[in-house]
Amino acid sequence: MDTQVLTFWVNGKEVSTPVAPGEMLAETLRYRLGLTGTKIGCNEAECGACTVLVDGEAVLSCSFPSVKAQGRRVTTIEGLATPGREPNLAILHPLQQAFVLYGAVQCGFCIPGQIMTAYALLEKNPAAGEEEIRHALKDTLCRCGGYNAILQAIQAAGKAIQTGQPVQPPVVPEARQARRVAGRVHPRADAVAKVSGTAKYTDDLFFEGMLHARVKRAGTPAGILRRLDVSRARSMPGVVAVMTAEDLPAARTHGLVVSDWPVLVGVGEVIRTVGDALAIVAAETREQATQALDAIEVEIEPLPVVSDAVQALQSDAPKVHPQGNLLKHIKVRKGDVSEGFAQADVILEQVYHTPMHDHAFLEPECSIARPTLDGRMEIYVGSQIPYADRSQVARVLGVGEDRVHIIGMLIGGGFGGKEDIAGQIHAALLAQKTGRPVKLLFDRHESLLVHPKRHATQIRVRVGAKRDGTLTAVETELYGDTGAYASLGEKVMTRATTHSSGPYEIPHVKADCYAMYTNNPPAGAFRGFGVLQSAFAIESTMDTLAHQLGLDPIELRRKNALRMGSITNTGQVLKDSVGLLECIEKVEQELRRKAVSNPFEAWVDPQNPHLRRAWGFAVAYKNTGLGGGAPDKAGAEVELLADGTFEVRTASAELGQGLPTVLQLIAAEELRQLVSNVRVWLSDTDYTPDGGPTTASRQTYVTGNAVRYASAALREMITSHLAEHFDVSPEQIQFIEGLAQVANYSIPMTQVYEIVHSAGRKPVVQYTYWAPATKPLGEGGDMHFAYSFAAQAAEVEVNTLTGEVRVLEVITANDVGFAVNPLGLQGQIEGGVIMGIGHALTEAFLTDQGRVITDRLAKYRVPSITLTPKITSFVVEHPTADGPYGAKGVGEIVIIPTVPAITNAIFNAVGVRVTRLPVDQEWILRQIKAREAEFQPGD
Ligand code: FES
Numbered sequence: 001m002d003t004q005v006l007t008f009w010v011n012g013k014e015v016s017t018p019v020a021p022g023e024m025l026a027e028t029l030r031y032r033l034g035l036t037g038t039k040i041g042c043n044e045a046e047c048g049a050c051t052v053l054v055d056g057e058a059v060l061s062c063s064f065p066s067v068k069a070q071g072r073r074v075t076t077i078e079g080l081a082t083p084g085r086e087p088n089l090a091i092l093h094p095l096q097q098a099f100v101l102y103g104a105v106q107c108g109f110c111i112p113g114q115i116m117t118a119y120a121l122l123e124k125n126p127a128a129g130e131e132e133i134r135h136a137l138k139d140t141l142c143r144c145g146g147y148n149a150i151l152q153a154i155q156a157a158g159k160a161i162q163t164g165q166p167v168q169p170p171v172v173p174e175a176r177q178a179r180r181v182a183g184r185v186h187p188r189a190d191a192v193a194k195v196s197g198t199a200k201y202t203d204d205l206f207f208e209g210m211l212h213a214r215v216k217r218a219g220t221p222a223g224i225l226r227r228l229d230v231s232r233a234r235s236m237p238g239v240v241a242v243m244t245a246e247d248l249p250a251a252r253t254h255g256l257v258v259s260d261w262p263v264l265v266g267v268g269e270v271i272r273t274v275g276d277a278l279a280i281v282a283a284e285t286r287e288q289a290t291q292a293l294d295a296i297e298v299e300i301e302p303l304p305v306v307s308d309a310v311q312a313l314q315s316d317a318p319k320v321h322p323q324g325n326l327l328k329h330i331k332v333r334k335g336d337v338s339e340g341f342a343q344a345d346v347i348l349e350q351v352y353h354t355p356m357h358d359h360a361f362l363e364p365e366c367s368i369a370r371p372t373l374d375g376r377m378e379i380y381v382g383s384q385i386p387y388a389d390r391s392q393v394a395r396v397l398g399v400g401e402d403r404v405h406i407i408g409m410l411i412g413g414g415f416g417g418k419e420d421i422a423g424q425i426h427a428a429l430l431a432q433k434t435g436r437p438v439k440l441l442f443d444r445h446e447s448l449l450v451h452p453k454r455h456a457t458q459i460r461v462r463v464g465a466k467r468d469g470t471l472t473a474v475e476t477e478l479y480g481d482t483g484a485y486a487s488l489g490e491k492v493m494t495r496a497t498t499h500s501s502g503p504y505e506i507p508h509v510k511a512d513c514y515a516m517y518t519n520n521p522p523a524g525a526f527r528g529f530g531v532l533q534s535a536f537a538i539e540s541t542m543d544t545l546a547h548q549l550g551l552d553p554i555e556l557r558r559k560n561a562l563r564m565g566s567i568t569n570t571g572q573v574l575k576d577s578v579g580l581l582e583c584i585e586k587v588e589q590e591l592r593r594k595a596v597s598n599p600f601e602a603w604v605d606p607q608n609p610h611l612r613r614a615w616g617f618a619v620a621y622k623n624t625g626l627g628g629g630a631p632d633k634a635g636a637e638v639e640l641l642a643d644g645t646f647e648v649r650t651a652s653a654e655l656g657q658g659l660p661t662v663l664q665l666i667a668a669e670e671l672r673q674l675v676s677n678v679r680v681w682l683s684d685t686d687y688t689p690d691g692g693p694t695t696a697s698r699q700t701y702v703t704g705n706a707v708r709y710a711s712a713a714l715r716e717m718i719t720s721h722l723a724e725h726f727d728v729s730p731e732q733i734q735f736i737e738g739l740a741q742v743a744n745y746s747i748p749m750t751q752v753y754e755i756v757h758s759a760g761r762k763p764v765v766q767y768t769y770w771a772p773a774t775k776p777l778g779e780g781g782d783m784h785f786a787y788s789f790a791a792q793a794a795e796v797e798v799n800t801l802t803g804e805v806r807v808l809e810v811i812t813a814n815d816v817g818f819a820v821n822p823l824g825l826q827g828q829i830e831g832g833v834i835m836g837i838g839h840a841l842t843e844a845f846l847t848d849q850g851r852v853i854t855d856r857l858a859k860y861r862v863p864s865i866t867l868t869p870k871i872t873s874f875v876v877e878h879p880t881a882d883g884p885y886g887a888k889g890v891g892e893i894v895i896i897p898t899v900p901a902i903t904n905a906i907f908n909a910v911g912v913r914v915t916r917l918p919v920d921q922e923w924i925l926r927q928i929k930a931r932e933a934e935f936q937p938g939d
Contacts, residue, residue: 233296354532635689
């Protein structure tokens with residue numbers, strides 16, 4: 001069909017461009033005008049990332065036909081700052097400045113949409129209050145969960161606009177700012193680019209001659225591929241290549257631990273899940289590639305479906321893999337549980353169910369493969385494990401790892417969902433075949449189908465305790481649905497199992513976990529790594545125990561809590577950094593301060609007696625690092641450059657958690673430099689040493705230490721050169737805020753570089769940090785080198801007429817060892833709480849006999865700003881012996897206690913014990929009615 005010419009005004013300039021029939025404004029802006037600051041997160045008018053202004057009104061540009069913009073004025077994120085200058089804080093619009101200063105930016109993918117929505121609001125009413133802001137932003141999702149910071153930033157920007165004064169930064173405790181670098185509040189290094197629309201994610205890249213790839217998916221959860229005919233697709237207009245399993249040059253499978261995931265399912269082979277790839281197409285345009293998919297003819301002989309983990313273990317269940325459905329039976333043994341239960345005055349048992357969850361990161365997966373003139377393959381991708389991508393791509397291409405170059409791009413959220421291969425291998429295969437760059441961008445439907453989920457679980461908990469609440473035994477039995485392929489299922493379910501008796505010292509523990517293959521989409525890593533599920537089960541049971549024994553739920557936790565010298569259920573003696581008691585104390589103090597009487601008793605609003613409020617409480621712990629005997633190391637390189645700045649290089653991924661800022665601060669601390677004098681380069685397998693996977697909350701600790709020691713070694717190296725050059729002792733040399741002080745002289749770093757360079761040395765140090773050794777499960781000793789701890793209280797309001805549950809407030813305390821970057825830490829904490837609220841109340845990734853029901857973002861209910869409660873946060877710093885300045889992980893611990901804190905609060909409010917997630921409003925209502933009927937007066 002014919003294209004049309006669209007003439008309109010974009011950011012104050014008149015522009016004319018052809019547009020195709022049906023083309024949406026987001027596509028025109030991004031792919032024709034190169035204004036990639038406007039993001040496409042879902043393409044179904046659901047997430048708000050694509051928000052722009054048309055004649056001053058906020059519109060979702062992914063569903064706004066371009067032709068409707070004819071003659072109108074469009075404003076995008078690129079149009080807010082003062083034009084004509086490189087983005088920097090000073091030239092930004094007050095909204096953009098406030099987002100930077102208030103730490104409202106994490107992965108950054110939603111930020112253009114947030115800012116443009118807020119811009120439209122403040123243009124009309126700069127004095128907009130909290131409720132008005134919430135209303136305006138109700139459909140603009142932030143999966144990183146930075147809603148409170150976003151709210152504060154918009155209010156601060158509104159004030160600045162009204163008064164004409166600069167944006168006032170948030171008030172920071174003086175004690176924090178007394179620190180030199182690490183531990184002070186610093187805005188993120190990458191925030192300016194993210195708020196100004198110049199930050200580049202993979203889909204923002206374009207290469208000359210680039211092809212567009214699509215993947216033919218099985219669409220059926222179990223079967224044998226009987227026929228695959230791609231001949232018609234090959235002859236479709238614009239199609240350059242179609243590949244099937246017959247065309248694979250080398251390895252036919254991939255996988256992070258077990259290589260069991262087929263790159264392409266061949267004729268006669270087994271389809272195990274709906275997202276299995278059957279054929280890949282590269283065409284001149286994405287539309288042509290999509291049309292070619294429809295021309296591929298497929299015949300599949302259906303097989304019986306295995307759809308849950310318990311069914312999968314039954315002896316008559318169909319086999320998903322030839323060896324059977326059991327991926328791993330994981331066992332924890334401590335003491336003798338029969339003895340422990342015999343000592344108990346009370347024994348409780350309950351079964352819990354948790355669903356699959358989707359990461360719902362706002363940036364869909366995208367990979368670009370580009371053959372280089374020297375015969376290598378470059379892959380541009382936002383990956384959590386760049387070196388693992390390199391080896392998996394190389395195996396399938398049949399080339400050496402040195403022939404593959406992974407170039408890490410910004411990642412618009414990951415949360416564990418970008419650890420496995422998505423499109424990297426398929427894009428590389430097509431690029432290898434065609435000799436041209438190939439972009440493979442998932443749409444949201446495909447993203448939901450393919451990337452591994454959080455494991456659905458069934459967990460049975462049996463707890464024995466003395467009358468005073470002392471735990472005598474805990475026995476758990478877990479079933480984890482790892483879906484069609486192993487991914488990180490064994491590791492995830494091992495963490496679920498080892499943490500399944502909670503952060504308590506218990507003499508007798510027995511846990512058995514069955515990680516099972518099914519025909520569901522694969523399950524793998526997701527923030528919390530299995531511990532979220534088991535924490536829901538054990539913390540709900542602990543609350544029931546407190547209720548039965550008539551004990552205060554906080555006191556019960558305190559009595560049994562892990563502390564210094566405790567022995568965990570895997571036989572580890574905790575020797576340092578055990579801040580659980582302090583977390584409990586912080587939350588308790590705040591709770592008692594807020595609540596007029598017993599916070600765990602229901603409070604009924606006299607004006608609205610159908611609204612019942614109560615608090616709930618939960619605690620958690622989570623390992624830092626790989627643990628379990630796996631060697632855990634990270635490499636980093638630090639170099640003084642000729643311009644006098646320092647560069648930190650490591651292949652660790654930034655998913656939005658703020659790693660570049662953490663590493664920048666650590667290097668600046670060790671080198672005694674200004675923070676602005678240090679920049680960080682991440683995730684490039686040619687130029688940055690392997691930092692290991694961004695998983696298990698390990699990067700601050702492990703890669704942070706690599707940067708710390710590399711920086712310290714570089715400082716020593718430079719010091720010895722200067723000492724020799726100036727003939728002074730090393731003690732007479734100091735580094736002070738960007739200068740080298742030699743005796744009484746201050747030397748700029750550019751000159752320092754010259755001195756070292758002229759001595760024939762390059763001022764660079766590479767360091768590989770090995771974390772303390774750990775022991776495999778079952779061998780006793782240190783299974784992990786550090787643990788983070790947390791306590792949380794949540795206040796809910798339950799509407800007894802409708803069953804609706806609202807979270808009103810959360811108090812959280814997290815022992816993170818040391819807060820290297822408090823502003824980034826706050827974002828992680830609040831984001832974790834918001835995600836936890838989603839898991840408790842709204843989110844479930846649903847399948848029916850292996851077919852995906854939640855196949856669009858609109859069907860998977862990510863929490864919006866309207867669900868955001870007040871969050872009071874305490875940072876507890878019980879330093880580790882080895883982490884940088886005592887730091888340990890934070891990314892995961894923050895989400896783990898949220899779910900049981902909420903469900904325990906529901907019990908306290910209306911007496912209904914939630915055993916299945918997410919909380920079902922109608923089920924709650926039925927339970928309330930049943931209880932009311934049971935307790936009718938006079939009965
Ligand atoms: Fe909002 Fe990541 S910062 S989605």
